Amino acid sequence: MGRFLAEIYKALKSAALGLKVTVKNLFSPAITLQYPDERLDLPVGFRGIPVLLSDAEGNLKCTSCELCARACPVQCIEIQSHREEGRKLKVLDVYNLDATWCMYCGLCVEACPFDALAMSDQFELADYDLTNLVFDRDRLAEIGRRQVTETINFGIKTGGAATR
Amino acid sequence: MAEIATRDEQLGVRSEELFVNMGPQHPSTHGVLRVLTRLDGEKVLEAEADIGYLHRCFEKIAEKRKLFQVIPYTDRTDYLAAITNELVFVMAVEKLLEIEVPPRAQYIRFIMSELQRIASHLLWFGTFAMDLGATTAFLYAWRERERLLDIFEAVTGARMLYNYLRIGGVRNDVFDGFEATVEKYLRDFEKRLKEYHDLVTGNRIFEVRTQGVGVVTAEEAIAYGASGPVLRASGVKYDVRKADPYLVYDKYDFEVPTGQNGDCYDRYIVRMKEMEESVKLVRHGLADMPAGDVMGKVPRRIKLEGDTYARIESPRGEVACYLVGDGSDQAYRLSWRSPCFVHLQLLNIMARGGLVADLIASIGSIDIVMGEVDR
Amino acid sequence: MDFFSAMHSGLVSAGWPLWLANLVPPLVKALILLLFILLNCTFLIWMERKVAGHMQRRMGPMRLGPHGIIQTIADVVKLIAKEDVIPAGVDRWVFVLAPIVAFAPAFAVFMVIPFGPNLIAQDLNIALIFIAALTSFVVISFLMAGWSSNNKWSLLGAMRASAQLISYEVPLVISVASVALLAGSLSLQDIVRAQSQSFWYILVQPIGFLVFLTASLAELNRSPFDMSEAEQELVAGYNTEYSGMRWAIFYLTEYANLITFAAMASTLFFGGWSGPGLPPFVWFMIKVYFFIFLVMWIRWTLPRVRIDQLMDIGWKGLLPLSLVNLAFTGIYVLLR
Numbered sequence: 001m002g003r004f005l006a007e008i009y010k011a012l013k014s015a016a017l018g019l020k021v022t023v024k025n026l027f028s029p030a031i032t033l034q035y036p037d038e039r040l041d042l043p044v045g046f047r048g049i050p051v052l053l054s055d056a057e058g059n060l061k062c063t064s065c066e067l068c069a070r071a072c073p074v075q076c077i078e079i080q081s082h083r084e085e086g087r088k089l090k091v092l093d094v095y096n097l098d099a100t101w102c103m104y105c106g107l108c109v110e111a112c113p114f115d116a117l118a119m120s121d122q123f124e125l126a127d128y129d130l131t132n133l134v135f136d137r138d139r140l141a142e143i144g145r146r147q148v149t150e151t152i153n154f155g156i157k158t159g160g161a162a163t164r
Numbered sequence: 165m166a167e168i169a170t171r172d173e174q175l176g177v178r179s180e181e182l183f184v185n186m187g188p189q190h191p192s193t194h195g196v197l198r199v200l201t202r203l204d205g206e207k208v209l210e211a212e213a214d215i216g217y218l219h220r221c222f223e224k225i226a227e228k229r230k231l232f233q234v235i236p237y238t239d240r241t242d243y244l245a246a247i248t249n250e251l252v253f254v255m256a257v258e259k260l261l262e263i264e265v266p267p268r269a270q271y272i273r274f275i276m277s278e279l280q281r282i283a284s285h286l287l288w289f290g291t292f293a294m295d296l297g298a299t300t301a302f303l304y305a306w307r308e309r310e311r312l313l314d315i316f317e318a319v320t321g322a323r324m325l326y327n328y329l330r331i332g333g334v335r336n337d338v339f340d341g342f343e344a345t346v347e348k349y350l351r352d353f354e355k356r357l358k359e360y361h362d363l364v365t366g367n368r369i370f371e372v373r374t375q376g377v378g379v380v381t382a383e384e385a386i387a388y389g390a391s392g393p394v395l396r397a398s399g400v401k402y403d404v405r406k407a408d409p410y411l412v413y414d415k416y417d418f419e420v421p422t423g424q425n426g427d428c429y430d431r432y433i434v435r436m437k438e439m440e441e442s443v444k445l446v447r448h449g450l451a452d453m454p455a456g457d458v459m460g461k462v463p464r465r466i467k468l469e470g471d472t473y474a475r476i477e478s479p480r481g482e483v484a485c486y487l488v489g490d491g492s493d494q495a496y497r498l499s500w501r502s503p504c505f506v507h508l509q510l511l512n513i514m515a516r517g518g519l520v521a522d523l524i525a526s527i528g529s530i531d532i533v534m535g536e537v538d539r
Numbered sequence: 540m541d542f543f544s545a546m547h548s549g550l551v552s553a554g555w556p557l558w559l560a561n562l563v564p565p566l567v568k569a570l571i572l573l574l575f576i577l578l579n580c581t582f583l584i585w586m587e588r589k590v591a592g593h594m595q596r597r598m599g600p601m602r603l604g605p606h607g608i609i610q611t612i613a614d615v616v617k618l619i620a621k622e623d624v625i626p627a628g629v630d631r632w633v634f635v636l637a638p639i640v641a642f643a644p645a646f647a648v649f650m651v652i653p654f655g656p657n658l659i660a661q662d663l664n665i666a667l668i669f670i671a672a673l674t675s676f677v678v679i680s681f682l683m684a685g686w687s688s689n690n691k692w693s694l695l696g697a698m699r700a701s702a703q704l705i706s707y708e709v710p711l712v713i714s715v716a717s718v719a720l721l722a723g724s725l726s727l728q729d730i731v732r733a734q735s736q737s738f739w740y741i742l743v744q745p746i747g748f749l750v751f752l753t754a755s756l757a758e759l760n761r762s763p764f765d766m767s768e769a770e771q772e773l774v775a776g777y778n779t780e781y782s783g784m785r786w787a788i789f790y791l792t793e794y795a796n797l798i799t800f801a802a803m804a805s806t807l808f809f810g811g812w813s814g815p816g817l818p819p820f821v822w823f824m825i826k827v828y829f830f831i832f833l834v835m836w837i838r839w840t841l842p843r844v845r846i847d848q849l850m851d852i853g854w855k856g857l858l859p860l861s862l863v864n865l866a867f868t869g870i871y872v873l874l875r
Binding site: 154 | 317363
């Protein structure tokens with residue numbers, strides 16, 4: 001009899017404790033963000049899609065050394081370049097980054113000796129068409145030109161919201 | 165199982181057994197685990213785990229990549245505790261190449277892996293409570309985990325798959341004000357722990373659902389090679405952090421919580437206490453973190469020769485890496501010990517004789533990550 | 540019910556045949572009740588999501604209408620637009636009938652619920668028995684759904700539902716019997732009137748209320764007793780194979796039963812529509828919504844019990860408690 005009552009008391013008391021916790025949280029403000037309308041402020045150094053950086057004149061810093069392509073564990077970077085008469089550096093013709101393969105590890109950026117590559121804060125890359133996920137030179141450079149911060153921890157922040 | 169069969173025979177009845185395929189698509193098999201269960205009504209006669217749905221040839225890939233390129237793949241084995249997986253791999257390489265890691269990097273690794281333990285246990289706490297039907301506790305756990313992931317994001321650049329540790333150190337130093345941020349988090353977290361205990365631990369329904377359910381005796385746990393909280397809940401005081409100290413664990417005194425019965429409740433309590441211990445360890449680490457470099461001297465030309473075995477205590481148990489080099493700059497062979505794989509083999513012991521609901525509780529209590537089981 | 544008798548005599552004098560005129564008032568009543576259920580369920584589904592969301596420190600639905608208030612309507616539109624899937628291998632007729640069998644008794648129960656002093660479809664003198672009989676009917680539909688689905692999870696869910704039925708149904712009825720004993724009537728309207736003349740029965744029936752609440756949670760298949768559709772264990776239990784409108788009807792039934800429970804709890808223990816100041820219907824709805832919130836609050840707090848533990852609670856906990864309660868109520872009534 002005593003055990004029976006004690007058991008009921010214990011069950012009710014513990015349930016009441018739990019109910020207290022939930023009702024306290026019911027009247028506390030929500031901690032979530034209404035995503036497309038509100039956005040988290042990402043830290044600099046966040047690893048979104050890697051982008052090509054340009055110098056002050058707007059020319060790409062990339063020298064087509066292909067170190068990034070070699071550092072990539074999934075080989076998602078394709079580079080083609082050619083030499084031109086009278087220019088010391090190679091000219092970058094094709095820089096394709098396949099975002100369907102990319103795992104945003106940032107090893108390409110670490111490999112780059114010229115700071116020509118940085119991880120951007122662009123992460124909303126979803127698309128209905130897979131071919132759109134192969135980012136070519138111009139698109140990567142375009143995102144890179146929106147750079148608004150220094151390169152910190154191999155990452156930058158870009159002004160302007162989405163990739164498209 | 166034998167006694168169940170004989171009882172049916174004694175009664176002279178033969179009830180038809182029900183063969184149920186639990187998973188790979190099932191709300192609480194934590195990913196893509198398939199459990200082949202034989203049921204007698206609600207009673208589980210046999211539960212056999214069928215794995216391999218998430219196999220990605222991690223060990224083979226590791227042989228075909230440069231050493232630094234393997235690190236992102238180690239993240240993806242146990243994606244809920246990525247730092248500890250990176251750690252065991254870089255430790256193996258550093259052991260083989262005899263690379264000195266600067267003390268600041270050691271401390272950053274130490275703090276990060278303890279924070280990782282909290283994050284991983286939080287997720288486990290949430291999913292375990294959800295497996296038992298307490299949905300709200302799940303969201304509360306994620307609330308705290310998200311803040312922790314914010315810290316990880318600010319330090320490493322990613323929320324789950326960090327690619328942060330490097331052979332010889334860590335990729336970058338922590339941000340300014342790291343100590344204050346973490347300390348503020350820990351203070352809040354301790355308050356939240358009390359909330360979890362109010363909501364779940366003391367709850368009578370939770371107690372009766374977990375006590376005496378999914379029992380693994382110490383002998384069975386040792387025989388199967390269990391480690392981590394599953395082993396400790398059975399009463400064996402074994403922790404790699406104590407038994408084979410790495411990083412700076414030998415400098416600090418911390419408790420290794422153990423249980424007695426080896427049931428789901430003990431596994432739960434052990435993990436909850438481990439979180440408290442982790443909080444203490446992080447505080448120690450923050451107080452003693454020296455200044456200095458975060459990358460040691462790494463030879464430009466890497467030549468892996470010989471073999472080595474490195475092991476650490478991940479949130480799930482003993483993760484180990486056996487690395488063989490043949491003189492090239494890539495691994496000749498890399499073998500990965502996954503604690504979840506071992507623990508999953510205990511599932512039949514835990515589940516048989518219980519009900520379907522107990523099977524779910526057992527799966528939840530061993531904290532499996534299928535990415536790690538299948539690799 | 541002057542309005543309906545006026546309607547009846549009006550129709551008769553307008554030359555309608557008597558049998559047709561007899562049919563019209565009940566149909567109108569049923570239509571009003573159906574509208575009441577649909578409106579309230581639409582709101583309740585939104586409320587449940589909001590309560591759950593805010594308890595979990597989320598916002599819940601936010602995108603359609605202010606604070607997502609018309610989210611449910613959008614969901615219903617989506618469910619109607621969905622393909623009507625009848626899986627291969629199901630027992631077709633039973634499968635199709637199960638949601639209807641679930642909803643019909645849940646709907647019929649509303650007939651005897653007193654919304655106000657005169658606001659009742661039919662003041663049945665055996666209302667309590669009527670309700671007890673019909674609310675346990677829902678298990679048949681679970682069995683039908685679970686058996687016909689040809690799915691092992693559904694079957695397990697159905698087995699659980701039928702196994703748990705007797706363990707909560709007995710204490711539930713006994714706890715309700717104590718109230719009937721106090722009021723001296725089985726009619727809900729009489730019970731409310733008896734309370735408005737004396738006091739709310741919760742004052743003398745705290746144990747009875749506790750038993751009633753616990754057993755009702757089991758009857759409603761609500762957490763912590765939602766074994767028959769335990770998502771984490773049985774995927775979705777008896778309604779695993781259901782989708783689209785058929786599933787929506789099961790969902791609707793669940794909320795209709797929730798309203799029934801809340802109405803019963805407020806009628807039996809908290810004075811029903813009686814209360815000072817406000818109109819009776821408003822009092823009734825306030826009490827009903829309080830109990831609905833209570834059930835939701837419990838659902839989003841407690842873990843789920845196991846099936847054998849529910850039987851434990853039912854037979855070893857609730858039944859003795861309700862019997863003791865009944866005995867003491869009898870003595871009280873005798874001495875009164």
